[in-house]
Amino acid sequence: MNEEMMFTEWGNEFAKILKANLIEAGKSNTGALVNSISSEVYSTNNGVIIEISALDYLTYVDSGRRPRGNAKIDSGGFPPVSAFMDYAKGDESFAWAIARKVFRDGIPATHVIDKSISEFKNKIEDNASEAIAEQFTNIILKKLK
Numbered sequence: 076m077n078e079e080m081m082f083t084e085w086g087n088e089f090a091k092i093l094k095a096n097l098i099e100a101g102k103s104n105t106g107a108l109v110n111s112i113s114s115e116v117y118s119t120n121n122g123v124i125i126e127i128s129a130l131d132y133l134t135y136v137d138s139g140r141r142p143r144g145n146a147k148i149d150s151g152g153f154p155p156v157s158a159f160m161d162y163a164k165g166d167e168s169f170a171w172a173i174a175r176k177v178f179r180d181g182i183p184a185t186h187v188i189d190k191s192i193s194e195f196k197n198k199i200e201d202n203a204s205e206a207i208a209e210q211f212t213n214i215i216l217k218k219l220k
Contacts, residue, residue: 089114100136102136
């Protein structure tokens with residue numbers, strides 16, 4: 076497997092883990108966020124970049140939002156009603172009610188990004204250990220024959 080194929084596989088695996096963690100956290104009501112997650116690999120002069128893409132509101136799903144806004148992420152204003160129109164299936168009054176609830180009560184953080192990174196690192200480390208063990212075993216077997 077060449078380097079670019081390996082990085083493509085890693086990007087796809089991370090995207091798969093992130094999607095699974097969003098579903099586990101109950102953040103797949105419309106499927107839009109989960110379906111928006113993708114990975115792409117770019118070769119540059121400095122190496123390879125794995126880019127993971129998702130809808131912008133993954134930030135809020137991951138970090139949450141304090142009641143009455145989150146100064147770290149936004150200006151603390153009322154969330155845009157338009158952001159909830161898909162979830163509200165075009166019902167503007169329902170979308171407004173959701174935005175009002177988010178403003179008033181906030182959104183609990185899921186930390187799905189950190190959780191996904193941790194799971195991904197463990198998986199890569201396990202796979203690397205297995206590959207090293209297999210190579211070592213093959214070397215020993217060749218020497219013994």
